[in-house]
Amino acid sequence: MLIKIAKPSDLHESDVTPESIYLSRRRFMGGMAGLGAGLALSGQARANADYSDVPEGDAPTWLKEKISDTQWRAITPSDPDKDKIAPFDDASGYNNFFEFGTDKGDPARHAGSLQTEPWSVVVDGEVNNGGRFALEDFAKPSQFEERIYRLRCVEAWSMVIPWLGIPLAEVIKRADPTSKAKYVRFETLVDPEQMRGQRSSFSIIDWPYVEGLRLDEAMHPLTLLAMGMYGRELPNQNGAPLRLVVPWKYGFKSIKSIVRISLVEEQPVNSWQQIAADEYGFYANVNPEVDHPRWSQATERRLPNSLFSPNAIDTLMFNGYADEVAEMYAGLDLRTNY
Amino acid sequence: MAAQRVWLLWRVGVFLAALVPLVFWGWQVANNAAGPEPGRYLLLNIGIGALWMLLLTLSLTPLTKLTRWKGFALIRRQLGLWALAYATLHMLSYALFILGLNWALLGSELVKRPYIIVGILALIGLAVLGATSNRWAMKRLGKRWKPLHKLSYAILGLVLLHFFWVVRADMQEWAMYAAIAALIMATRLPPIARTLPKLRHRLSRT
Numbered sequence: 001m002l003i004k005i006a007k008p009s010d011l012h013e014s015d016v017t018p019e020s021i022y023l024s025r026r027r028f029m030g031g032m033a034g035l036g037a038g039l040a041l042s043g044q045a046r047a048n049a050d051y052s053d054v055p056e057g058d059a060p061t062w063l064k065e066k067i068s069d070t071q072w073r074a075i076t077p078s079d080p081d082k083d084k085i086a087p088f089d090d091a092s093g094y095n096n097f098f099e100f101g102t103d104k105g106d107p108a109r110h111a112g113s114l115q116t117e118p119w120s121v122v123v124d125g126e127v128n129n130g131g132r133f134a135l136e137d138f139a140k141p142s143q144f145e146e147r148i149y150r151l152r153c154v155e156a157w158s159m160v161i162p163w164l165g166i167p168l169a170e171v172i173k174r175a176d177p178t179s180k181a182k183y184v185r186f187e188t189l190v191d192p193e194q195m196r197g198q199r200s201s202f203s204i205i206d207w208p209y210v211e212g213l214r215l216d217e218a219m220h221p222l223t224l225l226a227m228g229m230y231g232r233e234l235p236n237q238n239g240a241p242l243r244l245v246v247p248w249k250y251g252f253k254s255i256k257s258i259v260r261i262s263l264v265e266e267q268p269v270n271s272w273q274q275i276a277a278d279e280y281g282f283y284a285n286v287n288p289e290v291d292h293p294r295w296s297q298a299t300e301r302r303l304p305n306s307l308f309s310p311n312a313i314d315t316l317m318f319n320g321y322a323d324e325v326a327e328m329y330a331g332l333d334l335r336t337n338y
Numbered sequence: 339m340a341a342q343r344v345w346l347l348w349r350v351g352v353f354l355a356a357l358v359p360l361v362f363w364g365w366q367v368a369n370n371a372a373g374p375e376p377g378r379y380l381l382l383n384i385g386i387g388a389l390w391m392l393l394l395t396l397s398l399t400p401l402t403k404l405t406r407w408k409g410f411a412l413i414r415r416q417l418g419l420w421a422l423a424y425a426t427l428h429m430l431s432y433a434l435f436i437l438g439l440n441w442a443l444l445g446s447e448l449v450k451r452p453y454i455i456v457g458i459l460a461l462i463g464l465a466v467l468g469a470t471s472n473r474w475a476m477k478r479l480g481k482r483w484k485p486l487h488k489l490s491y492a493i494l495g496l497v498l499l500h501f502f503w504v505v506r507a508d509m510q511e512w513a514m515y516a517a518i519a520a521l522i523m524a525t526r527l528p529p530i531a532r533t534l535p536k537l538r539h540r541l542s543r544t
Contacts, residue, residue, distance in 0.1 A: 090374035098507040104373065155506075157375060202510035275507075294451055294503065296443065301436070304374035307367060310438040 050162075051231035054088040059233035060117050062136045063241075066144050067228055070164055074145035075222075077160065083150055086159040090304050092235045096153065097256055098205055099188065099195040100237065106197075107237035113194050114257065116241040125262035126181035129174060135241055139227060141174065142166035146231075147224055147245075152286045152319045154250035157301045163245050164228030169219045171261070177215070181263035184218040186211045186244060186255045204275050211244065211255035212268030212282065216328055222247055222321060225258075248321040250284045281338040285329065286319035290338045345412055352413045356420045359387050360427070377435020384431055388424035389501065392464075392494055393518055395421055400525035403534040404541075415471050418490070422468040425461050453503035460496040463489055491526070494519055 077083035097107035119135040144164050152158045188209040192198040198207050224245040227234060234240035239256025246253050252272055272280035279293055288298045297315055305311035318325050363383050366372045372379040395417040398410040437443050447454055467487055476483050498516055505512050524530055
């Protein structure tokens with residue numbers, strides 16, 4: 001059973017601009033732009049100004065339209081001076097996406113081979129409304145939201161990234177889970193032709209990359225299915241065309257290039273748990289008190305940093321989202337359920 | 339006299355070549371071309387550089403046996419000291435750029451993390467070999483010098499273990515270095531070591 005309690009970061013009905021006002025404002029903005037007035041008033045104008053140096057992508061038309069219709073700055077950090085958005089080049093040039101190699105620069109170098117259009121997603125398992133969906137149809141019913149989240153990697157570095165996407169909860173509601181559904185299991189594409197890391201015979205990962213969430217975690221309003229970032233579509237190396245973003249968990253939970261979402265009864269075994277269960281658990285909640293066996297999780301290096309200021313900051317419980325998510329874990333021993 | 343000058347040039351050339359990677363990485367960092375985490379960039383590159391220096395140092399003896407070229411033996415001490423220098427810089431990069439000179443954290447990490455303990459042991463080993471690589475120490479140690487410096491193989495093993503423990507997802511790079519290390523170590527096994535000069539004769543005849 002799901003009991004929904006509003007969290008501070010929840011969006012309320014009252015936050016949403018009525019469509020008539022929204023549309024008239026857009027017309028107004030259009031008129032202003034026509035007059036050449038450069039007043040950055042609306043969220044979109046502000047966002048666009050922030051992304052003026054972000055290279056334009058090559059998104060299909062439907063995605064461009066979705067993005068132009070985004071609710072900009074739907075969730076932003078409470079302290080924007082502390083949580084400054086990382087430069088696009090860093091967020092798109094420094095990635096862990098082992099399907100394309102193990103070096104942080106490998107995904108940016110090699111992910112160009114990934115074909116993201118057309119793309120389809122299978123929704124199956126304990127649902128009444130499953131099937132295979134073209135990504136466009138999959139995304140269509142929900143409005144895009146821009147959410148600026150901290151991303152904390154299990155390797156003790158972090159970045160602040162503005163995502164564009166839809167709440168996973170809406171997708172799951174549409175799938176109409178049966179009463180047996182307790183967990184959500186995600187799968188990344190397997191295609192060694194396109195993903196050179198999957199061709200390596202020395203890889204420790206047993207492809208496909210698998211991740212999982214408890215159903216309440218998946219339904220949590222902070223959990224996002226991202227299709228874009230920095231006001232554009234996702235670069236391939238960031239998990240195009242569809243990735244998960246779970247901001248209170250270590251980055252490896254935020255699975256990339258998703259092809260399958262299954263509602264299941266049993267707790268899925270995620271890839272890292274399979275590789276080293278003593279180092280990576282199912283929950284993987286950001287927790288400064290539980291170290292990775294090989295390094296401390298008490299602090300993180302906020303990137304980009306520089307040589308003599310590693311920008312080491314204290315890691316916060318649940319990556320600073322404790323107010324929103326902590327109650328989901330009430331009574332759970334987070335030391336054993338790491 | 340001329341020959342001596344050539345050898346000097348050779349040694350200076352090797353010295354400069356060993357300096358090139360450090361200059362290149364430093365230049366990349368200075369030009370903001372080392373990514374969002376330049377400290378980690380230096381840490382990892384210098385670490386791999388230290389392993390290269392160690393492998394190169396240990397390959398000189400088999401290469402000398404194979405070719406009888408005097409030049410290899412002439413740079414052995416130098417490359418060994420370069421391995422020590424790179425390893426020291428690797429350690430300093432960790433303390434400076436990753437831990438930000440947080441001494442308390444450094445202390446707790448040192449005792450808690452097996453891969454760091456193994457790395458430190460390797461560094462201490464290299465330092466001992468470096469300190470005893472001069473003529474005076476060689477004379478003092480006499481017969482014991484050689485067995486002491488065979489420790490370099492044990493150090494190579496520690497370095498590979500240290501590297502093995504930081505690998506997260508793909509063993510390919512590690513396996514490559516481990517294979518090279520195994521090859522070098524194999525050339526020191528008596529049966530193989532004996533065949534190297536024979537191999538040289540065969541090669542020189544063709």
